[in-house]
Amino acid sequence: MPKSKHDLLNRLFHHHSKELLAFAGWRVGDFAAEDLVQETYLRFLQHPEPASISNPRAYLYKVVANLGFDHHRKENVRGKYTTETDEVEPDDLISPLPGPEALMEGELLLRNCLAALKTLPEVYRHVFFLNRIDGLTHLEIADALKLPQRTVERYCAKALAHCFTHTMRNHG
Template sequence: MPQSKHDLLNNLFHYHSKELLAFAGCRVGDFAAEDLVQETYLRLLQHPEPSSINNPRAYLYKIIANLGFDHHRKENVRSKYAETDEVELDELVSPLPGPEALMEGEILFRNCLTALKTLPEVYLHIFLLSRVNGLTHNEIATNLQLSRQTVERYCSKALSQCFPHARQNRDSSSENR
């Protein structure tokens, strides 16, 4: 008379659970052994025809061995990508400026642009090519067909126009603190 799935599982668990737990403990350590044994019985339970297995005990050992390999593979991946030193989130510092610094920079930039608009347009254009676009004085001179000294003089004039506004902005922001 064929055994039911439930009876087969009960018998296997009753007769082999301790030895399977010891075997799993040798494979993955005592901490994860119970999970492995439980997963083994769940896999057996999912088998479509457990009564068709010729040697259920050997089948359980094979499942535990395979789960042990999977466990070690997962642990290797986790340890490979896990940080060794845990960092407190409160101790992390962003390399980006804070909102106050961004606002101060925005105000300074607007003040400098206002000051620069009082200069001739060519001064402003050369200054923006240098400071915003990052072109060198040689590149600007070549592109605009000017001498390098002229480009340097225009940039210098534009910077000197910005300095009073930059100082004014710093002085007013330090008074507010």
């Protein structure tokens, strides 16, 4: 580090570190204040031309204020994803994902339903898949296949009932 940069940093630290520490403490609390001030002086050192800063004291205050804002923003985000207690028992954590038993159960039900659908006429399967898989409405399917809407509704209902009956017979 050039001598002038070093001297400028020492002078600024000597003259402003206590007031910056108090300012940072007021912004983020005493616990994080020292880290904020250290980060502020680090940012000052990383400035390409610190001697070109017309008001170094104001610059330091601005950096502390910005870091304080960032600190609060990070704490808010962290607070959304952590619990009140420091220690969380692994058994108390709930996964949004289904467990292995539920996955196997779902796979078995799906296989039974697909097997049941294979025994239906192709048009029933096609209408059912368009509705349940592709998300088309009964009216959209009727228009696409040139069928009456009531027929599409009946095909979907019969396919669903057939799937349910077959699945319950083989599963339950």
